[in-house]
Structure formats: structure tokens, C-alpha cells
Amino acid sequence: MANLMVTGGAGFIGANFVHYWRGASPQDNIVVLDLLTYAGNRANLDGLDGVTLIEGDICDTPLVSSLMADYAIDTIVHLAAESHVDRSITGPDAFVTTNVIGTHSLLKAAKKAWLDEGSGRPHRFHHASTDEVYGSLSPDEPAFSETTRYAPNSPYSASKAASDHLVRAYHHTYGLETTTSNCSNNYGPFQYPEKLIPLFALNALYGRPLPIYGDGLNIRDWLHVEDHCRGIEACLRKGRPGETYNIGGGQELPNMRVIEEICHAVDKAFAADPNLAKRFPDAPPAHGRSSLESKTFVTDRKGHDRRYAIDETKARTELGYAPRRDFPQGLGETLGWYLTHEDWWAPLIEPPQICTVVTDCSCEPH
Numbered sequence: 392m393a394n395l396m397v398t399g400g401a402g403f404i405g406a407n408f409v410h411y412w413r414g415a416s417p418q419d420n421i422v423v424l425d426l427l428t429y430a431g432n433r434a435n436l437d438g439l440d441g442v443t444l445i446e447g448d449i450c451d452t453p454l455v456s457s458l459m460a461d462y463a464i465d466t467i468v469h470l471a472a473e474s475h476v477d478r479s480i481t482g483p484d485a486f487v488t489t490n491v492i493g494t495h496s497l498l499k500a501a502k503k504a505w506l507d508e509g510s511g512r513p514h515r516f517h518h519a520s521t522d523e524v525y526g527s528l529s530p531d532e533p534a535f536s537e538t539t540r541y542a543p544n545s546p547y548s549a550s551k552a553a554s555d556h557l558v559r560a561y562h563h564t565y566g567l568e569t570t571t572s573n574c575s576n577n578y579g580p581f582q583y584p585e586k587l588i589p590l591f592a593l594n595a596l597y598g599r600p601l602p603i604y605g606d607g608l609n610i611r612d613w614l615h616v617e618d619h620c621r622g623i624e625a626c627l628r629k630g631r632p633g634e635t636y637n638i639g640g641g642q643e644l645p646n647m648r649v650i651e652e653i654c655h656a657v658d659k660a661f662a663a664d665p666n667l668a669k670r671f672p673d674a675p676p677a678h679g680r681s682s683l684e685s686k687t688f689v690t691d692r693k694g695h696d697r698r699y700a701i702d703e704t705k706a707r708t709e710l711g712y713a714p715r716r717d718f719p720q721g722l723g724e725t726l727g728w729y730l731t732h733e734d735w736w737a738p739l740i741e742p743p744q745i746c747t748v749v750t751d752c753s754c755e756p757h
């Protein structure tokens with residue numbers, strides 16, 4: 392039996408991981424440490440037994456230390472982060488604070504509990520990182536391997552790269568038993584609707600524009616979040632301390648193709664369920680038209696990486712990791728989840744209240 396602390400466990404991947412782990416290892420205790428920023432949601436953990444949610448900051452080292460002692464934590468799965476590249480471009484400070492200082496705070500608390508005071512008792516610190524630390528690939532370059540040189544291009548990926556180096560240093564210098572996974576783009580339930588797949592799916596339901604960056608030909612490798620959770624589990628159970636593992640979906644797709652797939656899936660759902668036209672009367676397929684008509688090209692993201700691709704040979708051969716879902720299956724399931732969980736996402740996308748009387752107005756500026 393293990394006592395896990397999952398940081399960021401009320402966020403997208405964190406919540407999926409907690410649900411996954413609850414199913415895979417019901418005997419384990421799970422403490423979620425989450426600041427409940429805009430991206431965290433208490434409701435993501437509803438209905439789970441044996442999970443304790445602590446609202447708190449990973450930067451608060453004394454808090455982390457006391458939780459580690461109180462709950463006899465032996466495993467940290469570190470998923471708390473600022474995670475949205477666009478936000479890192481307009482406001483990088485929070486990324487440095489949470490992703491760099493926050494990761495260091497956890498490492499310090501883990502070293503204190505497990506090495507300084509715990510005489511090296513069995514432990515594991517798993518750090519979830521991203522393929523974005525490797526920078527951008529040209530169309531013909533080989534996929535990222537674990538030995539690809541780091542070349543982060545956004546404040547987000549730079550902050551993740553810094554945190555990866557700290558994790559590496561705590562293993563090399565102090566002997567902390569760490570593993571790091573560098574993972575490709577995730578999608579699935581509970582993803583905040585600022586990320587491509589939920590944003591486009593929900594915009595399509597309301598006939599809102601589908602804003603495509605640049606020429607729409609940037610390539611990402613898409614991975615269903617449950618396959619990522621399976622990859623983290625493989626790192627925890629079989630990963631060698633100090634090692635890093637690339638986790639990917641083997642589904643390299645240009646954004647334009649992803650957007651077409653989302654639109655086709657939405658159109659198909661409307662064709663199969665006439666009730667959707669009543670729920671979402673502004674959606675083009677409610678009137679027999681294609682969701683694709685709402686696509687619109689917008690100015691490219693600053694410094695937009697062109698292509699990411701993951702070589703997952705090491706995880707496959709050493710850990711026995713293999714994703715189980717291909718993109719069409721995973722996307723269909725994900726859309727199905729969003730269509731049946733309107734209560735979850737509706738409060739997150741509601742437009743700001745617009746008032747017509749200006750006096751005593753507490754609405755958002757408009």
C-alpha cells in the first residue's frame with residue numbers, strides 16, 4: 392500500500408490520474424494538494440472515496456512538509472503547474488513561480504522527509520513534464536528522444552525545462568529517487584476549455600468562431616489522458632530512479648486535421664441525436680450545415696513551435712508502455728463526455744454578464 396500526494400490533482404491530468412489510480416489501486420491513500428486556480432476544480436474529484444483534497448500552494452514548503460509527515464507520504468506525483476502556453480506569453484511570472492519555485496519547494500520537502508529525516512526510506516518523486524522542452528522540429532527531423540537537447544521556446548516550456556533540471560539535480564546530488572515523464576499533448580475529460588480540443592468542440596456547439604492559429608499546419612502528437620496516466624503508472628512501478636521517459640500517443644496530426652476531426656465528430660453527434668439541435672440551436676449542424684463553416688484563421692501565436700513528435704521507444708521497451716487509444720476513438724469518447732457533462736463546463740465558458748445600464752455596474756468591463 393502506498394500513500395500518494397498528487398499535486399494539481401484537481402486539474403485536468405491530475406483529476407484523471409486520481410480517478411485512474413483509485414480504480415487501479417483502491418487500497419492506496421491519496422492526498423491531493425491543489426491551489427484551485429482557475430484550472431482546478433473541486434468537483435473533478437466528486438464521488439471518490441479515500442481521497443483527501445487539501446487546498447494549498449506547492450510553493451508553501453512548510454505546508455508540504457507537514458502534509459508529508461501527517462499522511463506518511465511515500466510517493467509524490469507532481470502535476471501542479473501553470474500549463475497554458477498562451478497565458479505564459481502574456482503573464483510569464485506565474486509560470487516561473489509555480490513551475491520552477493513550486494517544483495523546488497516540493498523537492499526540498501521531499502528531500503527533508505525522505506532523505507534527511509527518513510534515512511532514505513522507500514520513496515518516489517514523479518515529475519510530469521512536457522515534450523515542449525525539446526523545442527520545435529522541422530518536418531523531416533526525427534522525433535524527440537530522451538537525449539534530444541533541451542531548447543524550450545515559450546515561457547511555459549522554459550519554466551518546465553527549469554523544473555526538469557531541478558528534479559535531475561536532486562537525484563544526482565542528493566540521491567532523491569525521481570522519475571520524469573515528458574509527455575505530448577493530452578486530451579480527454581476535465582480539460583479546461585481554453586485548450587484546443589474542448590475549446591473548439593464547445594465553440595462548435597454555439598456556432599462561435601473556431602480560431603485557427605497561422606496556417607493551421609502546426610503538428611502535435613495527441614495522447615488520450617488515460618494513456619498518459621497509464622504511462623505515469625508505468626514510470627512509478629517500473630521506472631529507474633533518475634531516468635526520464637518520453638510518453639506519446641503516436642498520433643502526429645496537423646492542427647487543421649484535428650479541427651476537421653472535431654467538426655466531423657460534432658456533426659455526426661448531431662445527426663445521431665436530434666435532441667442536440669434543441670440543446671444547441673446555434674450550432675451549424677442544428678441547421679443541417681457543417682461545423683467547419685465556423686473556422687477562422689487568426690494571427691499566429693508568438694514563437695509558435697511548428698512540430699512536436701515523440702519517440703517513445705524507451706518507455707515501450709523498458710516500461711512496457713503503449714497507448715491503447717487511437718485519436719478517432721479517444722476524440723469520440725471525449726466529445727461524448729463533454730456532451731454529457733454540460734453542468735461541468737457551462738460555468739467555465741459563460742460570457743461575461745453584459746449590462747446596458749452603466750451606473751452601479753459591477754460587470755466585467757465591456
Ligand code: NAD
Nearest residue numbers: 399401402403404426427428430431448449471472474577
Ligand atoms: P491544468 O492547468 O489543467 O491543472 C493544473 C493544476 O495545478 C490545477 O488544478 C491548478 O489548480 C493546480 N495548481 C496550479 N498552481 C498551483 C500551485 N501553486 N499549488 C498547487 N496547485 C496548483 O494542467 P494539466 O494540463 O493537468 O497539466 C498537468 C501537468 O502535466 C503540468 O505539469 C503540465 O506541464 C504537464 N503536461 C500537460 C500536458 C497537456 O497536454 N495538458 C502535456 C504534457 C505535460
